[in-house]
Amino acid sequence: xxxxxxxxxxxxxxxxxxxxxxxxxxxxxxxxxxxxxxxxxxxxxxxxxxxxxxxxxxxxxxxxxxxxxxxxxxxxxxxxxxxxxxxxxxxxxxxxxxxxxxxxxxxxxxxxxxxxxxxxxxxxxxxxxxxxxxxxxxxxxxxxxxxxxxxxxxxxxxxxxxxxxxxxxxxxxxxxxxxxxxxxxxxxxxxxxxxxxxxxxxxxxxxxxxxxxxxxxxxxxxxxxxxxxxxxxxxxxxxxxxxxxxxxxxxxxxxxxxxxxxxxxxxxxxxxxxxxxxxxxxxxxxxxxxxxxxxxxxxxxxxxxxxxxxxxxxxxxxxxxxxxxxxxxxxxxxxxxxxxxxxxxxxxxxxxxxxxxxxxxxxxxxx
Numbered sequence: 001x002x003x004x005x006x007x008x009x010x011x012x013x014x015x016x017x018x019x020x021x022x023x024x025x026x027x028x029x030x031x032x033x034x035x036x037x038x039x040x041x042x043x044x045x046x047x048x049x050x051x052x053x054x055x056x057x058x059x060x061x062x063x064x065x066x067x068x069x070x071x072x073x074x075x076x077x078x079x080x081x082x083x084x085x086x087x088x089x090x091x092x093x094x095x096x097x098x099x100x101x102x103x104x105x106x107x108x109x110x111x112x113x114x115x116x117x118x119x120x121x122x123x124x125x126x127x128x129x130x131x132x133x134x135x136x137x138x139x140x141x142x143x144x145x146x147x148x149x150x151x152x153x154x155x156x157x158x159x160x161x162x163x164x165x166x167x168x169x170x171x172x173x174x175x176x177x178x179x180x181x182x183x184x185x186x187x188x189x190x191x192x193x194x195x196x197x198x199x200x201x202x203x204x205x206x207x208x209x210x211x212x213x214x215x216x217x218x219x220x221x222x223x224x225x226x227x228x229x230x231x232x233x234x235x236x237x238x239x240x241x242x243x244x245x246x247x248x249x250x251x252x253x254x255x256x257x258x259x260x261x262x263x264x265x266x267x268x269x270x271x272x273x274x275x276x277x278x279x280x281x282x283x284x285x286x287x288x289x290x291x292x293x294x295x296x297x298x299x300x301x302x303x304x305x306x307x308x309x310x311x312x313x314x315x316x317x318x319x320x321x322x323x324x325x326x327x328x329x330x331x332x333x334x335x336x337x338x339x340x341x342x343x344x345x346x347x348x349x350x351x352x353x354x355x356x357x358x359x360x361x362x363x364x365x366x367x
Contacts, residue, residue, distance in 0.1 A: 013138055014135055014136060014138060015082075015134060015135040015136075015137070015138050015139045015140040015141060016135075016140045016141075016185050016186065016245065016246060017131075017135060017140075017141050017183055017184045017185045017186070018140065018141065018142045018143070018184060018185065018186050018187075018188070019088075019142075019143045019145065019166075019180050019181065019183075019184040019186070019187040019188070020032060020142060020143070020144050020145070020187075020188045020190060020215075021144070021145035021146065021147045021166050021167070021187075021188075021189060021190070022146075022147050022189060022190030022191055022215075023146075023147055023190070023191055023192060024146065026190045026191060026192060026213055026237070027190060027213055027237050028086075028087075028144045028190055029046055029047055029050065029086055029144065030050070031190070031215075031237055031238075031239055032082075032084045032086065032142050032144055033047075033050060033052045033084075033327065034239035034243075034327060035081075035082035035084070035140060035142060035239065035246065036081045036082055036140075036246055036329075036330040036331075037075075037079050037080050037081025037082055037328075037329055037330050038052060038053065038081075038082045038084055038327065039052075039053045039054065039055065039071065039078075039080045039082070039083060039084070040052055040053065040054040040055070040084045040085075040086050041054070041055050041058060041064065041067050041068075041083065041084070041085050041086070041091075042054050042055075042057055042086050043057065043058060043064070043085065043086060043087060043088075043090035043091045043094070044086065044087055044090040045057055046086055046087070047086060051326065053080075053328060055067050055070070055071075058091075058094060059094075060094060060097070060098065061094040061095050061097070061098035061123075062098070064091060064094055065127070065130065068083070068127075068130055068131065068134070069130075071083050071134065071139070072133055072134050072137065072139075075134070075137065075139050077339055078339040078341070078342075079328070079329045079330075079333065079337070079338060079339060079342075080139060081138070081139060081140060081330055082139065082140040082141075082142060082246075083131075083134060083139055083140070083141055083142070084142040084144065085141075085142070085143050085144060086144045087143075087144045087145050087146060088143040088144065088145045088166075088180070089145050089146055089166070089167050089168055092120075092124075092168060092176065095120055095123050095124065095127075096108050096116075096120060098123070099111075099116055099119050099120060099123065100116075103116075103119075108120070117175060118175075120175070120176065121175045121176060121179065124176055124179060125179065128179070128180075128183050140246060143180060143184075145166045145167060145168075145180075146166075146167040147164050147165070147166065147167055147189065147190075147191075148164070148165065148166075148167040149162040149163065149164050150162070150163055150165060151163075154221065161221070161222070162222065163221070163222060163223065163224075164189060164191070164222060164223040164224070165177060165223070165224050166180065166181075166224070177224075181224060181226065184226070185227070185228050185229075186217070186226065186227040186228065186229065186231075186245075187224060187225050187226045187227070188215045188216070188217060188225060188227070189215065189216040189223040189224065189225045190213065190214075190215045190216075190237055191213070191214060191215075191216065191223070192211050192212070192213055193211065193212050193213070193214045194211050212236075213236070213237045214234050214235065214236060214237060215234070215235050215236075215237050216233065216234055217231040217232065217233060217234070217235060218231075218233045229242075229245050296314065296315055297309070297315070298336065299336030299337075300315070300335065300336055300343065301340075301343050301344075301347070303347050304343055304346055304347045307347065307350050311354060311366060312364075312365060312366055312367060313354070313357060313364070315334070315335040315336070317357045317361045317364055318335050318346065318353070318357070319332075319333070319334070319335050320357075320360065320361055321353070321356045321357060321360055321361070322335070322338070322342075324360075325356060325360050326356075328342070
């Protein structure tokens, strides 16, 4: 009989699977752009007016799959931490076109007995399996979708009412939409909420006072939503309220060698002299490292390093605008780990870089 080891604890190194859907103009792409290390596969061209990293718009299902594989191979080199599909309902069109071309029919209904929709379900299932390879390597996957209100009923309600759901083809709603919702760790519904107040003392007349954009995290009779992170049922559309979910937990730092020795001795019952402050105890390696005085520009291309020295720009200045202002990389990622093409971009656009530093880095002194 094979021997299986138990796996305990919460896994924090895997990516998170997210579906975000909502009405037009509610802010789906803007919210997604705030995810750490975001890169878009813009299937409908909706991010062309946004300062985000994006891959070329796919023109076929195969090209879409090739771009996913490209991100898998290059994510460590280029700092991709979140892959965003904008939008999945437009990507679905590529899948249907591919099925029609393969089976030489003019439309998906040309395949008898609903086989076309079954083919699509199998194709999307294989595609989700492909994304699992990225998830396992720590890359978040985000599917953006449009929303549509459909009439529905419930056993306890006699009349029909509107229910918001993923905007997929009406023939595929019972196949593809559940597939995405089951796959996801979090499905968020973004909507405009109108605030209403009563205008009479009996509460029979009302008027709208304002509109706000919110996201719903829990399923109700009127929309689909879910999350596995204990989020409140309603939140403002602000990445800050969910940012903690995407924070990679760092391992606890090891104790200095002297503290390790003392803890080991105490565990064995060996008496040790009490020491109030161990901060003065340093290993030979730590002393040697202090003598070495590392160059803060180490690992940065020479042309870019020369510009930084000339204008008194420190690595933390560029790290700040790259993560907190432009949101290209995760906060805390060292500048010398940025991909080579981003270093080239900084060099070629040094004037804009310098202006961004002056506007956003309070400690910058240009001399």
